[in-house]
Amino acid sequence: MTDPKNPFADMMAQMQKMAKDMPAMDAFTPEGFEKMMGTMPKDMMESMFGNALNEGALDARTKLLLTLAGLTIQGADNAVAMRQTMRHAKEAGATDQHISETIGMMTVFAGMPAVTKALQLAQEVTAETKSDTKDDKS
Secondary structure, three states: OOOOOOHHHHHHHHHHHHHHHOOOHHHOOHHHHHHHOOOOOHHHHHHHHOOOOOOOOOOHHHHHHHHHHHHHHOOOOOHHHHHHHHHHHHHOOOOHHHHHHHHHHOHHHHOHHHHHHHHHHHHHHHHHHHHHHHHHHO
16 A cells, blocks of 8 residues: 555554554543653752753743743643643742743733633642642641
8 A cells, every 4th residue: 555656645554553553542642641740850850951950041940931931822722731831830949920920921922812721721730739739738
């Protein structure tokens, strides 16, 4: 079933077959993957993409807030990436106010629909982290 005129179509067909043959691949969802991924500890974030190895550079919290701003400007379409970035930013020391302010500042660049969507995701993360804190105290 090879088409010498369109090798890309052959490659795509082969990749789709490989994905179908993988166990449980049909049940894969980005949300399921998000639940599997944990939040990186603050020290690890600082050493990997903070200022631990690059003195005078931006710290991990600032870089994550910039990432959040960029994701918001893109329309806040990738909910998984937005929530993960917010969780990591909080772990790196960002407060709920820092996150809300970062998103709010993007109104001029991203528009109200994107900002509203991002703020809804921020509320989800805030509620989730508050319930985690309650569970820890129990």
